[in-house]
Amino acid sequence: MSKKQFLGGKNSNAYIVFYSTVMVVIVAVMLAFTSLSLKEKQNANILDEKKNAIVASLGLEKGSYDANIEAYVVNNEGVKIETTNTPLDMLFDLPASYAAGEYPVFEDKNTGALVFPVTGKGLWDDIWGYIALENDLNTIKGVVFDHAGETPGLGAEIATPKYQAQFPGQTIYEGDQFVGIYVVKGGAQGAAHSVDAVTGGTKTSEGLQNMIIDCLGCYDNYIKSVKAAKEEVVLTENAE
Amino acid sequence: MKNKTFQSLTNPLAKNNPVLVQILGICSALAVTTQLKPALVMGLSVMAVCAFSNLVLSLLRNGIPERIRIIVQLVVIAALVTIVNDILKAYVYDVSKQLSVYVGLIITNCIIMGRVEAFALSNKPLPSLLDGIGNGIGYGGVLVIIAFFRELLGSGTLFGYQIIPECFYEAGYVNNGLMLFPPSALIIVGIIIWVHRNANKDLQEK
Numbered sequence: 001m002s003k004k005q006f007l008g009g010k011n012s013n014a015y016i017v018f019y020s021t022v023m024v025v026i027v028a029v030m031l032a033f034t035s036l037s038l039k040e041k042q043n044a045n046i047l048d049e050k051k052n053a054i055v056a057s058l059g060l061e062k063g064s065y066d067a068n069i070e071a072y073v074v075n076n077e078g079v080k081i082e083t084t085n086t087p088l089d090m091l092f093d094l095p096a097s098y099a100a101g102e103y104p105v106f107e108d109k110n111t112g113a114l115v116f117p118v119t120g121k122g123l124w125d126d127i128w129g130y131i132a133l134e135n136d137l138n139t140i141k142g143v144v145f146d147h148a149g150e151t152p153g154l155g156a157e158i159a160t161p162k163y164q165a166q167f168p169g170q171t172i173y174e175g176d177q178f179v180g181i182y183v184v185k186g187g188a189q190g191a192a193h194s195v196d197a198v199t200g201g202t203k204t205s206e207g208l209q210n211m212i213i214d215c216l217g218c219y220d221n222y223i224k225s226v227k228a229a230k231e232e233v234v235l236t237e238n239a240e
Numbered sequence: 241m242k243n244k245t246f247q248s249l250t251n252p253l254a255k256n257n258p259v260l261v262q263i264l265g266i267c268s269a270l271a272v273t274t275q276l277k278p279a280l281v282m283g284l285s286v287m288a289v290c291a292f293s294n295l296v297l298s299l300l301r302n303g304i305p306e307r308i309r310i311i312v313q314l315v316v317i318a319a320l321v322t323i324v325n326d327i328l329k330a331y332v333y334d335v336s337k338q339l340s341v342y343v344g345l346i347i348t349n350c351i352i353m354g355r356v357e358a359f360a361l362s363n364k365p366l367p368s369l370l371d372g373i374g375n376g377i378g379y380g381g382v383l384v385i386i387a388f389f390r391e392l393l394g395s396g397t398l399f400g401y402q403i404i405p406e407c408f409y410e411a412g413y414v415n416n417g418l419m420l421f422p423p424s425a426l427i428i429v430g431i432i433i434w435v436h437r438n439a440n441k442d443l444q445e446k
Contacts, residue, residue: 034326
């Protein structure tokens with residue numbers, strides 16, 4: 001009975017305001033607590049997924065990241081630099097790293113193949129991916145793309161193995177000139193540096209093309225410097 | 241009294257099944273049943289949310305102001321779903337990726353709001369908890385049955401393990417692609433409802 005009198009009864013405005021306030025505060029505390037206590041585990045899962053995507057782009061087995069990959073960061077000029085964030089940390093906010101001019105590179109220790117993380121905008125939300133290059137630093141070895149919220153069945157098709165299967169074997173350089181990959185509406189039909197766009201996913205396809213060209217373009221200087229270093233090795237070997 | 245309490249658990253399993261009799265929660269039954277594992281996780285998630293929302297709201301039922309009743313229900317359900325979503329992301333990450341938006345959409349699952357309105361707000365906590373668990377199992381059970389057929393016939397696997405032997409495929413057997421699309425779920429739900437009504441004559445409309 002005492003509850004009935006509290007703040008003028010169950011259906012008074014004062015009681016309703018009081019009730020809602022208390023409820024919202026309790027729920028907020030609960031949600032904040034679960035979110036914070038599970039954050040670490042969730043991030044570990046996301047990191048695992050990213051590691052697996054990197055090795056998948058190289059065609060390696062799941063879970064073989066730690067054994068095979070060496071990661072470092074390069075800048076616009078293509079010079080390796082020291083950063084406070086590790087390359088893996090950067091993957092959690094890749095656009096920020098790009099904006100800061102810090103570009104993470106993942107190298108297969110056994111073959112020397114390089115993987116470049118890329119990031120861009122789809123139709124609804126972020127898209128991102130990993131592009132692995134063969135040792136000639138021109139031919140694509142494999143790609144993995146993922147997205148946050150593209151339309152299932154349309155734009156979201158970029159994340160399917162079937163779509164990604166068109167990338168291996170494509171080249172991103174024409175002579176010494178960086179061109180990237182064009183995502184062509186109506187079918188690439190075997191044209192150089194081109195893949196098919198996603199049916200019904202025009203905006204996502206445009207985003208994909210921009211992502212590939214913009215992001216790989218940032219690595220242009222680094223790729224060229226690695227190429228030059230390789231040629232030098234070949235030259236000295238020949239001279240000997 | 242004991243018997244009645246127990247009935248609130250068993251009733252939704254068959255006689256008053258939320259999917260088969262009340263035709264609720266069909267949307268997610270179509271969406272998450274191409275494979276058994278996500279269907280099972282979805283069923284468990286709905287059961288957890290349904291059970292706890294029933295329990296919490298039954299405990300609160302005497303203090304909830306009539307005018308903001310629905311809002312209070314929604315806040316409790318939404319908070320529980322958010323917690324479930326966080327737990328899935330932390331412990332079964334791959335499944336939570338497959339379920340994607342459908343975990344969040346548990347909030348709008350009519351079964352949960354329906355049970356809170358129809359049962360928890362006018363019953364004691366224990367029967368409410370059992371009613372929530374019962375409805376969750378009733379829902380999850382149907383999902384698992386649908387997913388069983390869809391995964392077996394559509395991919396030839398169960399829980400990801402190959403069931404249909406390789407020699408079948410060599411002899412010309414082909415997986416049924418339709419099973420991977422939503423219409424097949426509707427067809428299977430229809431067949432289950434048919435079988436269910438045949439077994440329970442009192443459910444048949446005159």
